[in-house]
Amino acid sequence: MARTPRLIAAASGGGHWIQLLRLRDAFQGFDTAFVSMFDSYRPMVEGHRYYTVPDASRFDLKGFLPVFWRALKIVARERPRAIVTTGSAPMLSFILLGRLTGARTLWIDSIANSERMSSSGRLARKLAHRTISQWPEVAAAEGVDCWGSVL
Template sequence: MSKKIIAIASAGGHWIQLLRIAPAFENNEVVFVSTEPSFASSVKNFDYYLIPDASRWDKIGLLKSFYSVFKMILKLKPEIIITTGAAPGLMAIIVGRIIGCKTIWIDSIANVDKISMSGKIALRFANIVYTQWPELVKGKIVYHGNVIS
């Protein structure tokens, strides 16, 4: 049965990793979300939402981004939210959990020695948190391989 999925990631490696797992979304209604307008061309057969980017050093930007993510999720009413990070994905995980979505966080492959700061926060909200390094498996953190190898 088809599920409504929001796949969200910020620009750079987070977006690349999200695209690498896109085949897993086959036969589902997927909406891609990111912070870069040009990314719409890499997901031409899907709906694409642009949200403002922000970082922990830009508090006003974080509020604007959170509002945008919150509004989008309430409008789309997904069943599943999946993200490879960072800030926009974390916001989506928090909002999704509040409204009852299944939420999945995949920590970046760049985090070799420890879970990312956003990943640590996601542990409190996400239904499942994946690492791409078997050495980081602990508690709620699961390993099932690498997105990029």
């Protein structure tokens, strides 16, 4: 008997997390584990596995080492078939590890990036199986798809 495919849904805090939560219906049919940065978010996804990762900034590359190490442990434990993230930069670790482990990966650039793709999104475009923008004009300029907005 085939087990339900696993999915990691990851986002940093604030608007990235809210956008990810609005996608929950799309995760039907998957055994979903959620990842974010704050333990206080755990009750929002009750009934699902929940993990935290530390924050990191693109301005402090050393900060990515603890994020990557934690992401490696999570991906090894979950063995996801797919990884979906609404960003931000620390979630690039999940995209990279997903590629390395054979999981399908999707980066959804934040709705806040209405004039150009985020710097993390531009990097994700090179790593993820699919990168999308929530703005048609940005998608056209960046050469990615637009599937609409999460709002």
